[in-house]
Amino acid sequence: MPLKIVPVITPFINNVLDIDLLRNHCETLLKSGIDKLFIAGTNGLGLSLNFNEKLKIINDLDIDGDKLIMQIGSLNLDESIELAMAAKKKEYFAISSVPPYYYSDLDADSIIRYFLDLSKYYRTIVYNYPRMTNHDVDSKMLEKIIKLGGNIIGIKDTVNDIMHMLEYKNINNDLIVLAGPSTHIFAALRAGVDGAVSAAGNYMPNIINYLYKNINSNDAFKFQILINKVINAAKPFGIYSANYSLVRIIKGYSCGYPRPPFYPLSETKEKELEKIIKNILKNGDNI
Amino acid sequence: MPLKIVPVITPFINNVLDIDLLRNHCETLLKSGIDKLFIAGTNGLGLSLNFNEKLKIINDLDIDGDKLIMQIGSLNLDESIELAMAAKKKEYFAISSVPPYYYSDLDADSIIRYFLDLSKYYRTIVYNYPRMTNHDVDSKMLEKIIKLGGNIIGIKDTVNDIMHMLEYKNINNDLIVLAGPSTHIFAALRAGVDGAVSAAGNYMPNIINYLYKNINSNDAFKFQILINKVINAAKPFGIYSANYSLVRIIKGYSCGYPRPPFYPLSETKEKELEKIIKNILKNGDNI
Amino acid sequence: MPLKIVPVITPFINNVLDIDLLRNHCETLLKSGIDKLFIAGTNGLGLSLNFNEKLKIINDLDIDGDKLIMQIGSLNLDESIELAMAAKKKEYFAISSVPPYYYSDLDADSIIRYFLDLSKYYRTIVYNYPRMTNHDVDSKMLEKIIKLGGNIIGIKDTVNDIMHMLEYKNINNDLIVLAGPSTHIFAALRAGVDGAVSAAGNYMPNIINYLYKNINSNDAFKFQILINKVINAAKPFGIYSANYSLVRIIKGYSCGYPRPPFYPLSETKEKELEKIIKNILKNGDNI
């Protein structure tokens, strides 16, 4: 079965990273049947964690490294390399990295060189998310990176175009191609990707499990639509903040709060979201 | 005369910030007639500086605070606030901040709240650069921020649309509106903005000075075209890296090197750029 | 099996529409196992045909109407309606229409009203191609059109996002959802769309047939990649002009020439393309 990966949200209490809440969240997900955890990704607010916070997670999370992929991309190569080495020491499954972001006019050669320099230190899953990074590490660019010796074992591709994902398989069938958007798991798995990294798994791991198991049934599309309904309902509340509320609302435990500029939902807002969600998910995350 | 501001590049030696080279660069520019310096902006690789580096600049640069605007935007509000307070202590002219970047689907309310929370600590120049941040803090959004009590004294608007800049003046004529793109100084000044923050000033301060002084002459457009030629010639080399070479080539002193993932030009490449530039600027930065 | 539809190219000789060549092309395709033909679409240069030319096709093509879908979208509703009535008289399977194009700031209500007014006259397949028309008739807009009484039987969706296609099925499972891009047949069929309208069918009908029949085999992806290679090879020659050459090169018969501003390939260019294509398709369109 394709890989079920959750990009875990990162819990803060009073704007301070809470490693115990993170560990609890991770363990809960793994017990639910999730295969691996993607740490410090977009939904994990990884771009807002500083070096020390990311290092602390690597060193103190205390979960079987093989279950973990650490996103260590930053605009400072030396810091990213140091984090890569720490993850290697803990025998993480892999590191992952977005390309240098913000600088939308950074030249392609610098991006290629970044991945070459970084992946020297540990096997890397490239994390492609053009809508955020303003760069598309597409199959042509990835092919160059690999041909130049990059230690690339896979790609997390957060785009809505399934062929964009599949074209990586055409470079080398052994590359692990992971679909990013929770809204496109159905189409991606049907088309044959190797797994999905789905933020919706933070609060709907059982539904995600069910979707994977029954991907070829007539039911599968309905479950994808259900997932999308939940996501669309949460969007107006600010998706990065709503994620934290959704864990409380659907799974009944706390994974802390976001940290500004990601502002937590007010109590009133969370109640409002709860009402909407309970209307969509009558049985919560139970199948 | 409108404000001449340079977003200074940040010198690194062996990937370490070199505060002495930065001070020298700043003093050289101020002596050339530049009015103020914009620190840790886009060209200053400010997004890649960590908290400690930015704090070090504020505390150790040792230049008249009134000449300085410190860009302290980040995805961590608490860190940005701490830097704001440090800049206030040094009596900086103002802080400046990009809106939260990367997260292109962050809701507008969080961006507004970010600027409200930040500007409580010090007077703020909003730094709008939609092509990088994926958010447009346009005149409508800025008006909301100001109406809700934001301590906003100006805006640096890095877009190609001069009316987009001028619309801020329509909120409140006292707002300091600064044009961002070096390629659009001519049109922006002619239309009446309050100044420009021009990266080209790092290596062509005299030409910029001349353009300001003669903005209503027939010559002015030709000087803008000259500036644009230099920028266009540098682009294929990677503009953020080429900036450092251009200081050496045109001004003859060193402002250090960029830090990966911004890779310095190889010696060969720098020679190649030098040849092209000397062909465009026969007299260098002398008028 | 899902519907195999080809958006036929429109033959011109000396810039004049040649209905006999068109008929021959259509009949050849139908004999190859293609189910239906989409006439005067994007690849058919339908937007450049005037009213009389489109009427002539409807009246003189002389092919079983049930096999035909006529694209009659224009910026003149009355003309489009007249063509719809002519197609109805000939018992076409359906008409199809792009939304009003060019006017990228046309309001959504006018687009909705256009489809309501048009589909009163005949059953309609909405033709969505946002990259060309600058409007996205997405599932939300289509749902409005249908709820307001539009006689919409299907949608041709030319986007790269398979979920965008599938979301129409969620309005009403009876809607015929047709994938537009030839490059995405594999992923679209795997995910369960009702068919594809593939320009590549103009010159590779057998390969398309084979892809449909073996969609669940391991081979299928390879055939999609083969199709994409041909398309990518033709692109630098100007895809709308190259289409005509590809019929000659791969299928060995003439479907005429494009009409300016779509300029036919020079003889030299066509030879050059032939060499490239024969290298990709060693056995031509034979499986």
Added chain:
Amino acid sequence: MPLKIVPVITPFINNVLDIDLLRNHCETLLKSGIDKLFIAGTNGLGLSLNFNEKLKIINDLDIDGDKLIMQIGSLNLDESIELAMAAKKKEYFAISSVPPYYYSDLDADSIIRYFLDLSKYYRTIVYNYPRMTNHDVDSKMLEKIIKLGGNIIGIKDTVNDIMHMLEYKNINNDLIVLAGPSTHIFAALRAGVDGAVSAAGNYMPNIINYLYKNINSNDAFKFQILINKVINAAKPFGIYSANYSLVRIIKGYSCGYPRPPFYPLSETKEKELEKIIKNILKNGDNI
């Protein structure tokens, strides 16, 4: 003084072009001090006029040709050429043409060739409107067209970037560079373009006149803001339809109605718009 040009709206009565209303509108504008009229442009719904309608305008409008620029761009070169020759016969000031539109992936060479082939027949003002045509005939492309012998006398540039306009002057200072957007007249004239083609002139010719005459006064910006307020107020009503209502509301005469898919405002809607506009323009178009 820079050229004051109005892209006249095209009157329809019961969906039929009304040449008398068009003549009346044109003459009224010329009497108001407008220099030239741009016919069958975007606001003139020129893209929705068929060949015969455009020919009828050229032949029957009966206004001094020197005052007229006819937009004859289409996806059929032969038809465009025939219209060019008709305009030449009537000694029009120039023809104008958008590049081939809709086909966003048309290759640059075809666009260049289109303008070469067309301008052989009459002097041409290239009409650049990337947001509509999906192609940017920028200064680099225009330079190629001119170098290859194109008979290009000017450019109407409908973009928000003033430098984009000015860069054409850098090809050849004799090129007539005309600013397209009514919202950017102020900044464009201040920066030195040769004129503007402003749809707002259809219903505010006096205000436009005043803006030109006082472009260097402190007042000028206020008048631009006033124009922009009117445009922004009209937008929610559908700008292409609202244009017709605005002539009635502000100037008190009829210029007919749009033709579907541009639907005229209902009486209620026109009243609603009138109320809003009268609140913005207390004295109408009087200064």
